[in-house]
Amino acid sequence: MNAAYVLVVDDEPDIRQLVKEILEDEGYQVATAGNAAAAREARRRRCPDLILLDIWMPDEDGVTLLKEWSENDANRCPVVMISGHGTVETAVEATRLGAIDFIEKPLSMAKLLVTVRQALADSAGKTAQSSPPGAGEPLKPVGHSHQLEELRKQVRRLAASESRVLFSGEPGSGKTCFARYLHALSERRRGPLIEFAGEKAAVELFGYEDTPGRLEAASNGTLVLDEVADLEPEAQIRLVSALEKQEFQRIDGSRSQPLTTRIIALTRLNLAAVVRAGHFREDLYYHLNVVPVHIPPLREHIEDIPDLLNFYVNHLVEQQSLPYRRFNVAAQNRLRNYTWPGNVRELRNLVQRLLILGECLEITVSEIDNALTTSAQIAEMDAATNLPNLSLDRPLREAREEFERLYLQHQLKRAAGSVARLARLTGMERTHLYRKLRALGIDPKESA
Incomplete structure (x- = not known):
């Protein structure tokens, strides 16, 4: 396992060398750059785990460089800004563009090491815990089967x-x-x-x-x-x-x-x-x-359903501020006898829907049956509406794109043109969703 790789960008050679030596003594891999052009080249050669970026440099300032990097969704890495005479406005702008911390010169090496360690730890933690489209899964798989x-x-x-x-x-x-x-x-x-x-x-x-x-x-x-x-x-x-x-x-x-x-x-x-x-x-x-x-599949370990129900109720209450509700024993037994074609993802979506739409504290069998019937009807309606219009006599990529277009257009109608609601319905992250809509030539405003 390699040590973390840090890129130090500063126009003062003495500071670059000092920071490099101190970080290398701590076991980090370190590269240096004296200006924006060199920083771009170093970052292009190898993506750093952390960048220490000076604000004031002779060719381009660090905030401009940070803005350029922040617009690259494919690969963002944590950036800590360094400045000898920063202002509150500069710090606010750098934070808005994605900088995670701000260190003032003259540098305190103790403060520097603490900041580097914390920045790397926070970045690793956020990356490991961040959830892509369709998130809401626990870090540790839930169940005692x-x-x-x-x-x-x-x-x-x-x-x-x-x-x-x-x-x-x-x-x-x-x-x-x-x-x-x-x-x-x-x-x-x-x-x-x-x-x-x-x-x-x-x-x-x-x-x-x-x-x-x-x-x-x-x-x-x-x-x-x-x-x-x-x-x-x-x-x-x-x-x-x-x-x-x-x-x-x-x-x-x-x-x-x-x-x-x-x-x-x-x-x-x-x-x-x-x-x-x-x-x-x-x-x-x-x-x-x-x-x-x-x-x-979930149908092969149904004894885990009560644990999963409990986890997702607590998770959704905490993360989305939904009202707390509990499944009575009969409702849990009904769900243990369901076939779960969508597996754990379907269970999570069902819990979310019941927390949003229900009014009483207790979730009953009749409410479960109504929710499952509605899900089945929606699936049948989607199939009846979309599949006959999808030609299978085409390359796989074209067929997939056409299905995605039909699917998202249908869901947009259900969401009344709201991309926020569309993201919740599809389980997609909004940034990725916007890119997908543009790629497929779909204008959300036309579905409003």
Whole structure:
């Protein structure tokens, strides 16, 4: 496991050298830059875990550079600003642009070390605990069933190694939760946890020229490849090369970057069958499938349903300020006998809906039946409305885009054109949702 990598950007050579020596004595890897151009080049060569950035420099000021970096969603790293004569307005502007702390000159080395340690710890914690689209999962998988106990034991053993892991299971069964749990238990928990959807382009995974990608953003941490079977062919080829050589290049880049990232792959499909069908590279399959772990569907461990209900009630009450309600015994038994086609994700959504729409403290069987009937009716209506209009005589990428367009247009109507409501209905993070709507040519205002 590599030490944290810190980039020190300051136009004063003595300060750069002093800070470098002190941080290296503490075990950090350190690079330095004396101006904005050098800082860009250093960041392009390797993504830092932390940047110490001077505000006043001869060519471009640090706030301008911070603004430039903050607009790059693909790879943000924590930045601590340094200034000999900062103002309140400058500090406020830097904080607004994403700086996490502010140190004044002359530097107190004790203060510097405390700030660096805290910044790295906070960044690692936020990355590990941050939730991507469809979040709300616990860090530690919830349940006391034999299956869950054995899975947790297996993940704890895997956390002590650097082996690549392939989690398989039905949609909503908890693959992402187990991947986060593995990262949180490993030595890499001090590094970033980056989640990447397999359907995205190779350029977003590997970066482009001066722009780092997700693989680089996860340096010294963990990259979770969600629905890895959907990786486009170019990304598959590049990933095989990276895993074999333990280095990679950005697309249209000329310099090799060391691969210091642990990769965990997730799939809802039988990936071996996808390989046999010729839709996924066999060599990549063997690189990723070093340790296969299957997550069972919820219907196979129904004894965990009471624990899950209790967890999500408390979680949603605390995180979303929803009114507290409790499931009576009959309601819990009804849910234990439900087949849960959407698995744990469906259970979470059901709890959220019941907390939002219910009025009484107790959740009863009749309310459960009404909620499940409504969910089934919506699913049937969606299928009846959308699928006949979706042509299957086209490439997979085009068919997926058309389905996403139909799905989001339908959900926008339900949300009355509100992107905030759309995010809640779809379980997508709003920034990603806006990008998806633009990519599909959907204007939310037209659905208002």
